[in-house]
Amino acid sequence: MATEDVILRPLRSFFRGRTLLVTGASSGIGYDIALVLGGLGAKAALLARRQPLLDNLASAIRDEGGSALVLAADITEREAVLDAVKRALSDFGHIDILVNSAGIVRPGAVETMDPQEARRMFEVNVLGTLHAIQAVLPSMRQAGSGNIVNIGSLAGRRGVPALGGYSGSKFALVGLTEALRVELFGSRIHVALVMPGVVDTPMLRSDGRPEHHRLFSDMIPAMPVRWVTWAVIAALTLGLTEVDVPPGAAVLEKLAAFFPGLSDAALAMGNRLWEWAAGRRRHV
Ligand SMILES: NC(=O)c1ccc[n+]([C@@H]2O[C@H](COP(=O)([O-])OP(=O)(O)OC[C@H]3O[C@@H](n4cnc5c(N)ncnc54)[C@H](OP(=O)(O)O)[C@@H]3O)[C@@H](O)[C@H]2O)c1
Structure with missing residues (x-):
């Protein structure tokens, strides 16, 4: 029996019969979370735009018996999200767990970024998440319990070059999540943030991305997507409010905040190195 099976088995009793809504379920982190939790017996509602990918995931979950x-x-689209949640509620009766994973990245220097791209990141990463939370919360309030997990990013704790707009949207998501957690304090609706570093998903691999971003993902070793799924499982089963992936990464970010000049200098040096390497690549 695989080691993972030995660890996952006791979790089945926790997730069996629970109802789950995952946004961004057609790809990457959201896909893996839905697949694993669906396989553990949760009833999974899968939200994203690309229906054929969701259909494939749904078949895979059903093949696992979920x-x-x-x-x-x-x-x-707020109305579309409200309608989707209504459908999930009418099929499942209630939603125990909402995982917000839908997100996009549009790399670019702050100095030259297209404001429309920045706007789109805020629309998807912040307002989209808000739509899902507001659609689900009334039923969680009524039930007197629930779990919301938002997939943030380490770039939501420290702005990094070439990801300024994305960082801004993830800082906004972190602020929204922290405020919600306080608003819901004592309500038995638990809110958690999962904060990954660089993860090996189609978000990084897409050929359509500008060269700088591809280089970024080439130079920093990307973590397997399953690490993020484990972080979500830890947040849900242990009631954690924030989980960094890898563990402790945001602590370094917080420490770096005591020495902003020093961490700026380190990041600037890293950025110049990327640009230098990008220049060399263009000439080979
Ligand atoms: N990969 C990383 O290195 C990394 C690191 C830190 C945090 N994150 C965060 O993790 C989350 C998942 O990212 P990922 O790496 O799994 O990316 P991904 O593989 O590109 O998946 C993104 C998901 O978001 C969905 N999505 C995008 N725009 C949408 C929209 N307008 N409406 C509905 N769904 C939409 C996509 O589905 P459709 O296109 O089918 O709509 C897809 O399912 C994001 O919030 C991202 O910011 C990723």
Whole structure:
């Protein structure tokens, strides 16, 4: 029996029969979370725009003996999200767990970034997440319990070059999540942040990305997506409010905040190194 099976087995009793809504379920982190939790017996509602990918995931979950509901919707369209959640509620009766993973990245220097791209990141990463939270919360309030996990980013604790707009959107998401956690204090609705570093998903691999971003993902070793799924499982089962992936990474970010000049200098040097390497690549 695989080691992972030995660890996952006791979790089945925790997740069996629980209802789950995952945004961004068609790809990467959201896909893996839905697949694993669906396989552990949760009833999974899958939200994203690309229906064929959601259909494939739903089949994979059903093959594992789980049940899945496909909700094709654009997270930035509030009415579509409200309708999707209504469907999930009418099929499942209630939603125990909301995992917000839908997100996009549009790399670019702050000095030259296209404001429309920055706007789009805020629409998906912040307002889209807000739509899902507001759609689900009334039923969680009524039930008197629930779990919301937002997938943030280490770039939401420290601004990094070439990801300024993305960092801004993830800082906003962190602020929104922390405020919600306080608003819901004592309500038995638990809110958690999962903060990954660089993760090996299609977000990093897409050929359509500008060269700087591809280089970024080439030079920093990307973590397997399953590490993030484990972090979500830890947040849900242990009631953790914030989980960094890898563990402790945000502590370094927080320490770096005591020495902003020093951490700026280190990041600036790293950025120049990337630009230098990008220049060399262009000439080979
Ligand atoms: N990969 C990393 O290194 C990394 C690191 C830290 C944090 N994160 C965060 O982790 C989350 C998942 O990222 P990922 O790496 O798994 O990326 P991914 O593989 O590109 O998946 C992104 C997901 O978001 C969905 N999405 C995007 N725009 C949407 C919209 N308008 N409406 C509904 N769904 C939408 C996509 O589905 P459709 O295109 O089908 O709509 C897809 O399912 C994001 O919030 C990202 O910021 C990623």
